[in-house]
Amino acid sequence: MTDRQPSVPGVQSVASLDETLPLIAIVGRPNTGKSTLFNRLVGKRRMITDPTPGVTRDPVSEHWMLGGHSVMLVDTGGVKLDREGLDHLVSEKSLSILERAHVLILLLECTTLTPEDEMLVKHLRPYGDKTVLVVNKVDDYNRETLVWNYHSLGYQRVVGISAAHGLGIGDLEDTLMGMLDLDERFDVLPQKDERIKLAVLGKPNTGKSTLTNLLVGQEVSIVSDIPGTTRDVVSGDFLYKGTPFTILDTAGIRRKSKVDEDVEYYSVNRAIKTIDESNVVLLMIDAQEGIADQDKKIAQLIVRRGKGVVLVLNKIDALSGIQNQLEAIKDRVRFLFPVLTFAPLVGVSALKATDVHILLDTVYAVWRQLNKRVDTADVNNALKRWSEAYQPPRSSSGYFKVYYGTQVSVAPVRFLFFVNKKPGFPEIYVQFLKNSIRRDLGFPSIPIEVELRERRRNPAGMASLRSEGEGEMKSSVPADNEKPRKPASASDTRKAQPEGGGRAKAAPKARKPGNKAAKGKADERRAVSRKQSQQKKGRMEQKRAKG
Ligand SMILES: Nc1nc2c(ncn2[C@@H]2O[C@H](COP(=O)(O)OP(=O)(O)OP(=O)(O)O)[C@@H](O)[C@H]2O)c(=O)[nH]1
């Protein structure tokens, strides 16, 4: 347990989700074009609640994608000046926005600078560092020179635009991105109201509470020394590089007895619940103690549920020759827990906040993989390569075949493969598919689930897969009891059967009842061709007789 303040680069503590996005506020006296600029930026018309110029409006806000990053844009609307004094110039709501905004767009008109504007400029002086002065209504070249007059107001950033005609908007966006340091933020954020949920599991005293408190910036986790104490999972929120995280700490939940060292050290049910509520699990290991056998149980629970897992080797500050030890522990993990070979391992010191940002970058990368989708066409192109490189082993009843694959879910990442025979399908080949998916399709660090489904004669699922353009895969896979062969040639592909399975065989089609019309036509065609060849034969005989 520690009372140190957060000192992980990129980590911010948060009180509510509203605070998670960068906030840009447009401020200006009435009629400068705030609504026009707001609509231009967010790309839609919004309702103007009071069309009378100068009437105080409530602030309006919208999500806006700025250079691929989600930000919040606010038209303060409510900044109204009167001549009485500066203190009551701004409504309460607007004042709080001015305080909270990461960037202020102070909007003026290029043609007129009124005393009201000057008062506003003076009032916003304390926010100078986060303000960009935007001079609006620069509709043509002649008006561009007017912008220079505004440099005398002392702002470091001055941009001329025409909100009505969309001029200078690119320059404004570049300026805003620079001011917000957006390149330091993650590109893809969880959906609105969604967070990356981290569960921290591990033996007592590995430092789970220390890490949780470090990230959340306050003591949310209390270590209880009372034997037999079982507490609920505690949680806290924080932001890392602009992305909201929730951390669930299971500290102390499995300490049934401090006296008995052998007692099972976690409540499996509680652990399962916490794992289920999370996207990524941190499995904490005390670097001085190494891995405990029981970590294996929890690892299996995590993998079985398709969650991301990062192994955290804590207390590296207490190690000497860290790198060597990290490598030794990695080797040991791979040896003892083959189920976790894909899981990243990060060494940190929760106490000293060392390399915790690397841990969070790793968590984010794992989360991205958990939410990644691969096109069915890409799966099947890869499957073609894999089956060329390594065919499923033969069994007594013939060769196993994999026809098609498709990704059926994210988080957990699950793939479905259609095979000719499911019973006895070699586990080693399923493992091969999992490893190949990880290696070639961009999921190097997460568990992959593979489901096999036996192909029926005309399964609806197959039809829909084929309609997505995967018809080619079928010709690369050998038919039942057929020897493995080279990849299909173009002519093989043309011969492919509609069933989508093995190579086309010229097997006669079973005649179906109700096919009489087709049969009649075929008979007719045969009769015509017989007649034609008889006529030809006759003509030949006549020629010969003449000759
Ligand atoms: N010529 C020109 N007119 C503009 C431009 N941008 C806005 N306007 C006009 O300026 C007037 C005021 O625009 P609004 O966007 O309603 O201004 P506002 O600051 O939201 O005004 P309030 O709602 O009173 O606070 C409208 O008639 C707009 O058409 C511009 O770039 N060029």
Ligand SMILES: Nc1nc2c(ncn2[C@@H]2O[C@H](COP(=O)(O)OP(=O)(O)OP(=O)(O)O)[C@@H](O)[C@H]2O)c(=O)[nH]1
């Ligand atoms: N040297 C060192 N000590 C640490 C580090 N992290 C935690 N500790 C110490 O390890 C002890 C246990 O830390 P906690 O955070 O309470 O561990 P926990 O896993 O939450 O423990 P339980 O609540 O019992 O499950 C405390 O004395 C911490 O100060 C670290 O990075 N380095």
